[in-house]
Amino acid sequence: MISDLSDATPEQLLHAADDGVRIRRLHEVQQLELLLAWADLHSGDPQAEPGAVPVRFGGPRLIALGGDGTPEVADLALVEMAIARHEHVLVTRGALADAFDLRHRLPSVWVGVREGRCEVWVVRRVARMSRSLDRRQVRVVDTAVAAALDEAPSRILAIAEAKVIEADPVAHQARISKNQNDKGVWYPKPRPGSQVDDTDGTAGIGTVFARLDEADALAHQHTVDDLAAALAEHADVPDGAEPFSLDHWRAEAFAMLADPAAVLAFLNSIDDTSQAEEVEEAAQQPSTPEVEEVAQQPSRDHRSPTAELIVHISLTDTGEFGPLARIENLGPRLLAQVRNLLRRHATITVQPVIDLHTGRSVNGYEHPTDVKRRTQLRTVGDVFPHATNLFTKQGRAPDHDHTTPYDKHGPPGQTGDHNDTPLTRPHHRAKTHVSGYTVLQLGPDRWIWGTPHGLYRLVTGGGTRPITRAEYQLHAEQELTLAGDLAA
Numbered sequence: 001m002i003s004d005l006s007d008a009t010p011e012q013l014l015h016a017a018d019d020g021v022r023i024r025r026l027h028e029v030q031q032l033e034l035l036l037a038w039a040d041l042h043s044g045d046p047q048a049e050p051g052a053v054p055v056r057f058g059g060p061r062l063i064a065l066g067g068d069g070t071p072e073v074a075d076l077a078l079v080e081m082a083i084a085r086h087e088h089v090l091v092t093r094g095a096l097a098d099a100f101d102l103r104h105r106l107p108s109v110w111v112g113v114r115e116g117r118c119e120v121w122v123v124r125r126v127a128r129m130s131r132s133l134d135r136r137q138v139r140v141v142d143t144a145v146a147a148a149l150d151e152a153p154s155r156i157l158a159i160a161e162a163k164v165i166e167a168d169p170v171a172h173q174a175r176i177s178k179n180q181n182d183k184g185v186w187y188p189k190p191r192p193g194s195q196v197d198d199t200d201g202t203a204g205i206g207t208v209f210a211r212l213d214e215a216d217a218l219a220h221q222h223t224v225d226d227l228a229a230a231l232a233e234h235a236d237v238p239d240g241a242e243p244f245s246l247d248h249w250r251a252e253a254f255a256m257l258a259d260p261a262a263v264l265a266f267l268n269s270i271d272d273t274s275q276a277e278e279v280e281e282a283a284q285q286p287s288t289p290e291v292e293e294v295a296q297q298p299s300r301d302h303r304s305p306t307a308e309l310i311v312h313i314s315l316t317d318t319g320e321f322g323p324l325a326r327i328e329n330l331g332p333r334l335l336a337q338v339r340n341l342l343r344r345h346a347t348i349t350v351q352p353v354i355d356l357h358t359g360r361s362v363n364g365y366e367h368p369t370d371v372k373r374r375t376q377l378r379t380v381g382d383v384f385p386h387a388t389n390l391f392t393k394q395g396r397a398p399d400h401d402h403t404t405p406y407d408k409h410g411p412p413g414q415t416g417d418h419n420d421t422p423l424t425r426p427h428h429r430a431k432t433h434v435s436g437y438t439v440l441q442l443g444p445d446r447w448i449w450g451t452p453h454g455l456y457r458l459v460t461g462g463g464t465r466p467i468t469r470a471e472y473q474l475h476a477e478q479e480l481t482l483a484g485d486l487a488a
Contacts, residue, residue, distance in 0.1 A: 010453045018455060018466070021116075028120040029113060032099040035081065039096055042077035065093055066100030066127075069135035101127035105138045108146035117465075118149040118156065126160040130167075137167040150463030152388040155380070162324060162332035169323040169334055176337070185210045208254075215341050227253035227263065234270055311338060359444060361416025365408070367400040368415075375400065375420045378445045378461065384427035385449050385457035386464045391422070398422040401431065403441040417444045440476055448475045 002008045002016055046052055046060035053059030062072040073096065082089040102110040102123060113123045123145070130141045141163040148159050165172045186209040194202045212220065228249035237243050256263055310328040313321055313335075325338050333341075354370075356378050362368055367375075382389040382398065391398055403421045406414055421439060423431065431437045436452025447459045448467070456472040458465045467475070 014451070014453050014455055025113075025116040025118075025120060029116075031085075032095065032102070032120070035092070035096045036099050036103060038077070038081050039071070039073040039100070042074040043071055044074070046074045046076070065097035067105055067131040067133065067135075067138065070097075070100035070104045095124075097131075098124040098127040101131060105130070105135060106142045106145070108142045109149070112146050112149040119153060122153045122156050123149075125157060129157075129160055130164050132171065133164065133167050140167040148462060150460075150465045152381075152386070152463065154388055154390075155463070158331060162326060165332050165334070166322065166324045172334060173336070176334075179211070180213065183211045183213065185212075213340075214337065215343065218341065224250050224253045224257070227256065227267075230267065230270060231256075309338070309341060356444075359417035361413040361418065363412045364415060365406050366415070367420055371415075371417055371420060372400050372422075374417060375422050375444070379422055380461075382424045382427060383421055383447055383459050384423055384431075385451075385459055387424070387427060389424045398424055399428040401428055403439055403447070420444075421447060442475060442478075448472055 002012055005013070008016070043062075045062055047055065047062075055061045060074050060076040063075045064070065064072050078092050078096065079089050082092040085092055085095075102113070106123070106127060109123050109126065112118060113120060126141065126145055130138050133141065141160055144163045145156060145160050148156050151159075188207050188209070190202055196203070210217075228246060231252055232244070232246060232249045235244070235249075256266070312326040312328075316322050321335065323334060324332055325335055326332050327338065327341075354374060354377060356374055359374070360368070360371055362371075376391045376398065379391075381387060381391055399422070401421045401423055402415065403419050404414070419441060421441065431439065434452060436450075438450040440448050442448065445461045449457045449459060450472055454469065456467045456469055458467050458471075458475070
């Protein structure tokens, strides 16, 4: 413990903060272990005690809090523990339920969190997400989440979600069917006073809530986005005025859908305008058959929605497709849901499979598109230590930084899978403009980082793990120069 923070060096402050995270996590684990120890002391049936007040008269009884395979606990014994924890007894019950699930149903995850590898709130949420599974089904979740504990919380929860669905696809299909019966669109009426309430900001604004079939919602989104882009492109913006945001034009497009005839008239009008401009431009050139072809082109069909779905699938041990797929920007979905998403498209183009086991290098400075794509699919997100950013089509494309700086006088093949560190712009700026950051690439999906004041991290496809200076130096001495497929 630093007695006077004002006298601490940068190294001392950073290492104190680093140690503080580990200490806090272990303290939170200790609180769960205290709950478990208290529950173990009160696991016997209180009704078996001499002179016990019957349950029908309000006497104590055993209750089950966790999922299948967890022990019971005397209900009234938790009241005093709740007082010691400064909380309501229902909060204590919830914490004990999570602790029971971790110890008895997610033992591999429990081992990892007791080592301080993950935030306790994350694994507690995993416990709640998987509570409906039986003790056999939950093993799938335990194995996958335990292997991902060094990753960012959002990625751990995404993996847990996928594994809960995979473990019991029948139950998930039942969720889907239930939700299909709960679809609806709501137009809430403004409450009295909301027009002048500055915190609500509802004056002159209406609100719409909708629950739709997922395929319908995506089709609606594409329609609104396309129409919003067209409205923004053809809007008259006065000189010097700030253009409206795309959110504004989405709202205009959404409102415009209330009059389908107006939408079609607008789209046809911009088609006619564009076509006339093309004809006029072509007419200024020497006469060619293409001019007549431009004039005879039919208006584009705005009724055919287009979408790109990037689907990740895996095979079972028997060589068949598993019940689940992961769709980029959407998450885990049953294969039946994938089919439903594609059902409205008359034409489907399947792109070639990208083999992440191969690599390529080139002699120029710019990373080729196929190299960037493979790197982003391998890493999923930013490879800066503890980064949470995921690479999605909607998000900003990452900066593909040369791990070993590019030397225009250096050897050939410097740019490729073996020398590509994808970073978001803020992290790229920190690495470039803050003196002291070091990074070495040990493979297509493995990096070791050093910070200006002596923190060291190993970043892999499984997340970020703290390492010592000695470990960093050992990795640095063993740095791989990729050859063969990865650098060919």
